Amino acid sequence: KSKVKIALIIESTVDDKGWGQAMHDAIVAVQKKYGESLVEYNYSEKMKPVDAGSAARQYASRGFDIIIAHGAQFKNLILELSEEFPKTTFAFGTNADVGPRNVFTYMPMSEETGYINGVIAGMVTKTGIIGVVGPVDAGDSARYNRGFWLGVKSVNPKADIKVAHTGSFADYVKAGELAQTQIKAGADVLTGAAQQATGALRAVAEYKDKPIWWLGQDTLQLSIPESFKVIAAASYDYAPVIEAMIDKRQVGTLGGENIPMTFKNGGFIFKYNDKVGTVLTAAIRKAADKARADITAQTLKIDWQPVKY
C-alpha cells in the first residue's frame, strides 16, 4: 500500500462536538488504524466558502490525495476543482448525487438515527410533550428531526412534538434559551442536532433532579458531565466512509460514487447510556432495538420527506 495524504476542510471546528468533530475523529481513527506512516492528515477549520476554495487548491497543488470538503455548500467548489486536478480524489457531503469520476459524495441518512431516538423519546415522555431544538431546518438536521418525529409518532401517536429553530448552527446560548422555553412549555424529553445542541443539553442538565431527558445526536455527548441526562445517543461514523475512499483509491477508483451512510453499512453508531438508570426500561430498549434492527434490515422504510411539523 502506498501512502495517502488526506485533507479536511470544515466550516466549524474540529472540536465542536458535532458535525466537524465527527469527521475529524473518524479520520484520526483511520489514521491510527492504518498507521501514521500510511495516512498523513491535515485539516483547515473555520473555512468560509471563499477560504475553502483557497485551502482546497493549496492542498491539491501540494499533492494531497484525498481532499474532503465537509459540507454541501462546497459542492460547486469541488466540482470545479475536480476538473482542474483530475488525479486528486475529492469528497463532499451531504450529497446524494453521484459525482464526477474523481469525486466521492456521502450522505448520512440521519432520519434513521432520528427515528430510533424518537421511539425512545415517545416512550420516555410522561408529559407527552417533546422538544426538538433545531438549528436551521435544512440538511441532515432536517432529516434527523423528521425521522425523530416519525419515531415518536410510531410509539406515541398523541405526543405533542414541539419543533423550533434557533436559526443558527453555532449559537449555543440561543439553543439553551430555546431548550428552556420548551421545558417551560412542558417538554420532558428533548433532542437536537448540530453543534449548538450542546447548549441545549447544558440547559437540560440544569434540571438535575427533575425527570427531564435528552436524546443525543452525537455519542460524544455520552462522555461529558451533562451525560447523566442523555438516555441514548446516535452519531455518524465516518470511518467506514474514509476507509472506503482510501481502499477504492488504492485500486484505482478515484471517485464517481455516492456513499450513503446508514445503520446497514455501519455509517452510524448508537449507544445507550446505562448510567441514566431506571428511565431506560427494558421495554424501551426492546422497542428501540427492534426499530434499529428493522432499519438495518431495511424492512422499516422511513418516509421522512412528507413530514410537516
Place this chain on the structure above:
Amino acid sequence: MGHEPIRSLELRGITKRFPGILACDHIDLSVGEYSVRALVGENGAGKTTLMNILMGLYQPDEGHILINGKEVRFRSPNDAFDHGIGMVHQHFMLVQNMTVVENVALGMKSAHLPFRLDLASVRKKIVEVSERHELPVNPDAMVWQLSVGEQQRVELVKTLCLGARFLILDEPTSALTPQETDELIALLSKMSGELSIVFISHKLHEVKALSDTVSILRRGRIVFEGRTENHSPSELAALMTGHEVELPRVDSTGLDRSGDRGLLSIRDLRVRGDRGNLALDGVTLEIAPGEIIGLAGVSGNGQRELAEALNGLRRPESGSINLDGVELAGSSASRIIAEGMGYIPEDRNTEGIVPSFSVRENLVLKDIGQRDWSRGGFLRLGAIAANAAGLRERFDIRCPSTDTAAGSLSGGNIQKVILARELARGPKALVAVYPTRGLDMGAEEFIHKQLLARRAEGVAILLISEELEEIMNLSDRVAVIYKGKILKVVPGRDATKRSLGLLMAGVSDE
C-alpha cells in the same frame, strides 16, 4: 486654595508655536493688583493663546510665569484656579444639556464629595455670587434654554464661584447687546476695585471705558504698551492694524423711498420657534432695492427665526415673503437661493461653511448645480478654481491656498469666504446676521464697505445686528424688533443710541 493673593503677575518671554505658526513670540506682560489691563490686537494676533498659557491650558515652548516674583508652573487649569486665576473664554465653555448648577459644579471641587455631588452647596454659592455682583442667573435652567447674554452671565458667575481673584475675560462682550455690554462694563469697573482683570476686546470704546493700561499684540508680539487714558480709540486702532481705520457710513440723505415698491417684502409673517412658541408674530417689512434696513433688537426676540424663515429653513405659519414678485413663503431653501436670496448666517462655522471643505468648494457651496460650476452633473473644477482665485483676490481672503480647509481659517477670513460667496452670486436681496461679530476692526471695516457697495448696486439688504454703532452707520432705515413684533421703523439718520436702546427694551415712545 492655599496660595497668597496675587499682587503682581508677570509673563516673561512666553513663546508658543503651533505647526507652521508662531502664535506667541517672546511676550512679556505684567499685571498689577486691582488694575485692568486691556489686550487688543487683530484676529489671530495671539491673545487667546497667551491667556490659555496663563490658565495652564497650553504649555509654553519657552518663557515662564511669575506670581509675586516667584516662578510658577501651571500644568492644568487647576493650578491656575489654585492661585485664584479664572478665565471667561472667548467661546462659551458651558455644557449645553446640563443645568447651570451642574456646569458650575463641574469646576467646584469642593462639591465633589466621595459618593455624592453636593449641588446644594453649589446652588448656594451661585445665589451668593449672583446677588453680590448683581448678576441674576437661574441656577436650575438648562444652558441651552438661555439666551446668549444669560450664558455670558453664567460664565462670569461660574468663574467667580470658582474663587477667581484674577479675572481674564476673552471678548466677553462680543455677543452681548449694548445694554448688556454697558452693564457688564459697569460691573467690571466696580469689580476692578477688588480684583485684577485682563480684558480682551475688539471694541476700543470698551477698552477706553474700562482699562487702566493697554497692550497691543500683532502677530504674536507686543507692539505697544501704554496707559489707556493717553490714547484715543482711533490711535489704538491704527496701532493695531497698521493703518487708519475709518468705519464707513451710509449716505441716505436726499433719498426718499416712500414711493418705491419693496424688492423684498415681508407681510404679516408668523413663525414658530424651537419650543413651539410664536417667535414671529406678524412681522411686516418692505426693503427697497438699494436699501439697507437695520434690524435692531436684543437677540432672542425673533431675529433667528426671521432669518431662517426668509431663507427657507423654517416654515412660516402664515404670511408672505415676496422677493421681486415671487412668493417664497414656505418654499425650500434651494428654491429661495435660486430666486436670488443671499444669506450670511449667524454661526459662521457650522452654518456658513462646511469646515472640512476647501475654500474653493465653500465658495460654490450654494450654486454647485448651476451651469457655471457643473455641466451634466459633472463639476467644472477649472472654473471652480478660477472662481476661487478671483474671489480670494477681490475679497482679500488670507489663506495658504484656496485648497486649504476653510475651517482652519481665522474667523475674519471665514466671514470673508461667506461674504464672497453670497455677494458674488449677485443676489437680489441679502440677509446678514451679526456679520462682524468677533471680528477685528480691519475686518469690520472691510465688511461694511462691501455691504455698502452692494447697496449701491441695488441689492435689498436686511442687516440683523446688536451693534447699534453698526446699525446706525449702515442703515437707511432701522427697524426694532421686540418679542416677535416690529415695534417701530425709523430713518437711519434719526436713530440715536438712546432711542434705539429704549425701543429694544420694549419701550415704545408713542
Place this chain on the structure above:
Amino acid sequence: MNKSFKFAYNAAIVVAAAAAAMGIGAIVLAAVGANIGKAYLVILTEPLKDMIGITEIVVRAIPLSLIALGIAIAFRSGILNIGAEGQMMMGILASSATAIALPDLPRPLLVPLAILAGAAGGALWGGIAGVLKARLGVNEILSTVMLNYIAAQFYTFLLRGPMMDPEELVMGSGTPQTVRIPRGAWLDRILPGTRLHTGAFIALGLALVVFFLLWRTSAGFRMRAAGAEAKAARYAGVSVERYLIIAMLLSGALAGIAGSVEILGVHRRAIEGVTGGYGFTGIVVALFGGLHPAGIIPASLFFGLLLLGADMTQRLADVPANMVLVLQGAIILAIVSARQFMNNPYAQDKAARLLSRLFGKPEPPAPPGSIEACPDPSDSVDPCLAGEPQEATR
C-alpha cells in the same frame, strides 16, 4: 522641518506599530506554543509565493473593495454603515434569483442584469436604514446591526425554501442553496487554474465611478457637504435628508454588487456563509484606505493578503484558526493608532523639538505670527512702532 526628518519620523512610527501588532500576536502565539517566526513568515510571504496565492489575494480584495467603496460613500455622507453584511446578502439573493429566472438571456444582457439586480437588492436594504434615519431619526448603527440579523434569517428562509435547488429536495440532502447559476451569467475567470475573475475589473471600474461621483459631480459634492456639516449643507440649500437616503442606497448597492460578483465569479450559486465577515472587514478597509478609492484599492489588497496569509498559518505553522482574528485585530489596532501620528503635524513638531533638545541642534525659527505659506507683505517693518514712545507699565 526637513523632508528627511519627516520620512524618518513616519518610518519610525510604522516600525513601532508593526512591532506592537506583531508583539501582541507573538504573545498569543507563545501562549499556545506555536512557532512565532514561522507563523509571521507564512502570513507575509506564503500567499505571494505562487500565482494561486496572488490571485486568491485579489479574489478577496474584490468584494472587500466594493464594500469599502460603499462604506466610503456612506461615511462621506455622514453615516456609519455597519450593515454591509446584510446588504451583501440581499444583493446575492436578488442577483442569483435574476440569473436563475432568466437562464436563456444572452450573456451580454444577463451578466449586467444580474449585477444590477444585486445592486438593487443591496440598495433596498441600505435604503431602509437611510429612510429610517432621514425620516424617523433612527440611529443607523442600531438599524444596520438589526437589519443584518434580519437579512441573515431572510437569506436562509429563501435558500431553504422558495429558492432552494429542487434537486436538494429530491435527493433529500436539503442543503440551503440555489441551483447553479446559468453559465450565461458567470463572470469569466481570467487566469486558467485560478479563481481570478472579471469582477476585478468591475471593482476597479466602480472605484473610478465612486471617485468621480464623490469628487467630480455635483451630487457627490452635495453628499459630502451633507456628511461633513449637515447644518451648513442645509443652509446652502442641500436637501440633507434626500442625500442621506441616496448615499445609503448607493452604499447598499455597492455591497449588493459585492455579493453579486462574489456569486457570479466565485461560488456560482447562492450558498450559506458567503458574506462571512466581509461586511466588517470592509469597514476596516474603507477607513484604512482613507475613505478614498485610491486608498481603498491597495487597502483591500493588503487585507486580502492578511486574510489569506493568516489563514494559511493553520495549515503551515500549526496555529489555531482563531489566530487569524488575533492578528487581524492587533494589526488594525496598531495601524489606526499609528496613522494618527503619521499625519499629525502637532506630533511631528513635538518629536522634532524633542530631538533637537536631545541633540542640541538649534531648531529653525517658525515665521512669526503667520502661516508659512502665507507670509504677510506688511510684516517686515512695523509702522506702528516707529516714533511711538514705548511706555513700560509696572
Place this chain on the structure above:
Amino acid sequence: MNGGSFVLNILILGVPFSVALLLAGLGETINQRAGVFNLGCEGIMAMGAFVAFLPPYFLAGTSLAGSANLIGLALAMVVGTVLGLLFALVVVTFRAPQGIAGIGLQMLGWGIAGTLFRHYVGGVTGVPGIAPMPIPVLSKIPVLGQVLFNHNPLVYIAFLLVPVFWYILFKTPWGLKVRAVGTYPRAADSLGIRVARVRYQALALGGAMAGLAGAYLSLAQAKMFADDLVAGRGFIAVALVYFGRWHPVGVMLGALLFSLAQALQLSIQVAGIDFPYEFAVMLPYVLVIVVLALVRKARMVGPTELGKPFDREQRV
C-alpha cells in the same frame, strides 16, 4: 397550555435572557456618555466569557471549587478592565478612529479567547455555573415572585445596577465629569477636568461591565464555553444604548424589550404556530427598530461629541 401561563413563561424567561445585554449596555452607556463609542464590546465579552469559565473548569474538585465562580467573575471584570484600558490607549491617547478600532478590538478579543480556549481546554465544555438563588418570601409572591425573584444572583445584581448607574451618572461628581467630557470636552478641560483620565476611567468601567456580561453568558446563562459563544450580543448591546438614549433605564427597557421579544418568538415557535420559523427569529430585531422609529426624538440628550477624540491643542 393556557394564555396566562404562555405570557408568564415569556416573562420568566425573558428577564434572565436580558441580563448579558443589560450589563454590557450599562457599561457601554458610560463609555458613550464619556464620548467614546466602543464597538469592541463584543470582543471584551468574548474574553470575559472565556476567563470566567476557566476557574470553574480548572478548579473543579479542588478546595477552591466553591469560590470558583466568584474568582471567574472577578477575573472577567479584571480582563474586561484591561481590554477597556487598551481601547482607551488606542482611541484616547492615540486618537484612533473609534469605529474601526472597535472592530479591531472585537476581532482581537474573540480571537484570543478562541485560540487560548482551543489550546488550554480543547472543546466545548460545560461548567456547573451559577445556581439560581430564589429570594426568600419575595419569590413566593404569585406571578411576580417567579418573574422577578427566582433567578440567579447576577440577575438581581444587573437590575440593581440600573439605579446604581443612574446614580453614578447623574448624582456623583464622576458622573458629571463623564457627561461633560462626552458633550463638551473643551469646557470640561477649561475647568481642570482631565478629559483623557475620565475617558480612561469610563472605558475601564465599561470594559469591566462587558467582561461581566460575558461572564454571565458563560457562567449563568449557557453554563459552558464555546468559540463564538457571544455570537453578536455585544453588537446588539451597543445598538441598545442608542435605543435607550444613553440612559440606564432606557437601556434596561431596550434589553428587556429585546429579550422578551426573544422569549416570545421562541414561545411562538414552541407553540407550533405554522409559519416559517425564520420570521419568528427576526422578531426581536424588527421590534427594536419599529419601537425606536415610533417613539419621538427628545431634544438635547446624549453625548454630542460621541466618537470624536479630544486634544487640548489640536484643532479640527
